Amino acid sequence: MAQSKLSSHLLVAAFDFGTTYSGYAFSFRDDPLKVQTNQGWNAGSEKLISLKTPTCVLLNDKGEFHAFGFEAENKYASLAEDDEHHGWMLFRRFKMLLHNNQELSRKTLVDDINGKSKPAMTIFSMSINYLRDHLLKELNNRTTGIEETDIQYVITVPAIWNDNAKQFMREAAEQADIDTSRLKLAWEPEAASIWCQIIKTEAKCALSGDGTKYMVVDLGGGTADISVHEKCADGTLKELHKTSGGPWGGMYVDQNYFKWLESFYGQRALERLKLEDMTDFFDLLREFETKKRSVTSDSKEMVNFRIAASLKEMSEEEENTTLQDRLAALSLQEKVSVKRDRMRIDPSIVRSWFHEPIDNVIQHMNEILAEPQMRQVTSILLVGGFGESTYVQGKIRKAFAEKRVIVPEEAGLAVLKGAVRFGHEPDIVSARVMSYTYGIARTKRFDPSKHLLSKKVFVNGKEKVTDIFDIFVSSGETIKPGQVVTQRYTPNNFERTTLCIYCSTDPHPEYVTDATCKKLGQLQVKHEEGEALQDKKFIVSLVFGDTEIIVKAITTKTCKDFYTTIDCLT
Incomplete structure (x- = not known):
């Protein structure tokens, strides 16, 4: 269904919004594999031409957007030299604010280079808006007759991000005037894996055989995203291990x-x-x-x-x-x-700066590969800007000498180009492994042999147990995109029911108040028709397997339906 929906769009444009660098790429429907990037961002003083530009936002002394990327850095430096930068604000490397931030909300603040704060949502949306405008100007320079509504957008996000971070990025894009119905989020290691199935290099030869199992290690500026994929006979990719990682980037x-x-x-x-x-x-x-990209394992030269x-x-x-x-x-x-x-x-000092993040990455990779079901993983695909480091490549090759370590050409662009391909063909990923357990808080009949006495309540004169975690899917479970999991409920209230949706890192949580659990959001279901509670039964469905989760509820008597994506930012 998603694929046919996208077929009407003339082109797909992807934004790789990185911790240190950002960029965009696009391709047209009639030649989807001809992925084009911006031909070069000029760094200015260093005369450096780059296919990405720093993720950096400059606001003027009135708090208005002034510049992004190299232009923002250069302008701020020029102002500072003339002592005219007072009141201007420069924001750098703010993407890491979203990593594992349990308190993230629409009001979360982010600090500039001097510790002054602005709403993070504003800074993120300004960044996306700049990339979007730059893309549109570039398209108009290259061709004619393209309308903004012809574009399907894709924004890359770390797969290890939690649900509130992904929602934050989507809402920032909406504030940047990107139509949410034409926006998909792509998980970064998936996008890299997709691209390496296409490019005619060692990567494709090693990874494209039916049944091939390989680890994807995406090392970016801020995070390491590690996943395991299998190439299926029908050409799709199946995730074999839930994506994990940590703050171990360049x-x-x-x-x-x-x-x-x-x-x-x-x-x-x-x-x-x-x-x-x-x-x-x-x-x-x-x-x-x-x-740092040219540091090697064996160099003895200063x-x-x-x-x-x-x-x-x-x-x-x-x-x-x-x-x-x-x-x-x-x-x-x-x-x-x-x-x-x-x-x-001395190179030994320079190499020592790499040890902590790389040692963490290697240890985590070892933990995954030590699992019995990972024995058939024969290759490691190393991508991301940090993955372009010669020293990083050498350390990983040495640590996993029995595996084939593959670094594609332009490893730092693999995520971006794969995200474009994903936009054209979102069904190319046929199965994902859940990183969390998802469910709904439920009240059930109290059973003294199973339930905590402290959880006992009386509802309409009957003994009930509250805060039960009613599991829809469990962490580690394999789900197909668009898979629907359904449960039936009889409400305790005559007018409406508030469904509270929770997630947990535990595959089998018992109560939503367990330490591993977090409330994601809620959905109001109104059921005013009918005279008895039995008349007010409803069905709840959670739609899984895509990069975002959808909640649906239908009352069985009236067939009235309620639908929402989970609001994780309240």
Whole structure:
């Protein structure tokens, strides 16, 4: 059904909204595999041409959107140099606000580079709106006769995100004037897996055989998304293991680098560089983003970094000591040298910045592959911007020497291009494994041999037990897209029933008040017709298997139906 619905759209456009970088790609209905990206974002001072641009938003001193990406960084740096940046707000790497945030709501705030706050929904919607407008201008430059309503949109999201984060992203897109009926969310590891079934490289040869089972490791700027897929005989993909992962992306290498710089130059000197010479500060960030991809496991040559000469002066002023004395105090004379605006660092120090995130990824991969049902997994597909790091690739190849580790060309674009393909053919994923248990709070007849006495209540004079977790699907269960799970209910109230929907990390929770449970949202079912409670019975259906969950309720006597997506942001 979803596929036929999409067939009327002239093209599919996907936005990869990343923690560190964002971009878009598109392809037309008559040639869906010819996926086109923006031909290059100009970084400015570094003369760097990139297929993605930093996920970075600049607001002017009136709180209005001014720029996104490299343009935002460069404009803010220029303002700061002239001391005219006061009141302007620069937001960077704010996507991680949505990761595992149980308190996320429409009113959640996000801090800019100086700690000033704005509603996160506003910043996210501004970002999506910019990418959408940039796409439309690019389309108009390349061809004629395209209307905005011809476009099916796809936005990529980490598969390990919870339901409230996915809803937050959809609502941000709606605020950016994207028609929600023409928007699909694509899970990032799925999108990468889809693209690697198509490209004519080693990846396709290794992964496209019927029955092939492989692990997908999507290492982005913020998170690691790890899943296991099987290629089915009908050409679809089946998820074999629920997606899991954690905050182990490339930005944590950057953080370790800056912690090391602070230990050497001093925290105050780094703060001054950011305040007094923002251009050099951004150059520091951009150069490291490029440099960290070329670090290798076996290199013994010192790694060269360009460090602003002003940082050395600031450090010696703030620390009241020379950098040479600092080297001696830290016992780094043999491993670090500084000359004018060049710093040479021993590769063992540079590699140490990678250890924590990569060790976490490898440990998690080992835990999954150790499960008995994962024995037939023969290959590992490594994608994502952080997955382009030579050192990361080397560590994973060494840790899993018995597996075939595949890194496709342009690994950082695999998610984006796969998301375009998913938009054309959403049924290409034929089964997903549930990450959570979903169900509804229910009141049942009290059984003293099964139920807690503290849960006993009296309803219409009868002993009942409240807060029962009525399970629809369990964590780890395999579900087909669009699969409907139905339960029948007799209400306790004559006028209406409020259905409270819960999720849990436990496959078999007993009560919705268990520590593993979280309330997702609710649905009001009105059943005013009929004279007895038996006349007011209704059927509840939860629709699973897609990237979002739908709730339906139908009263059996009147056939009146109630329908909603779960509101997880109240």
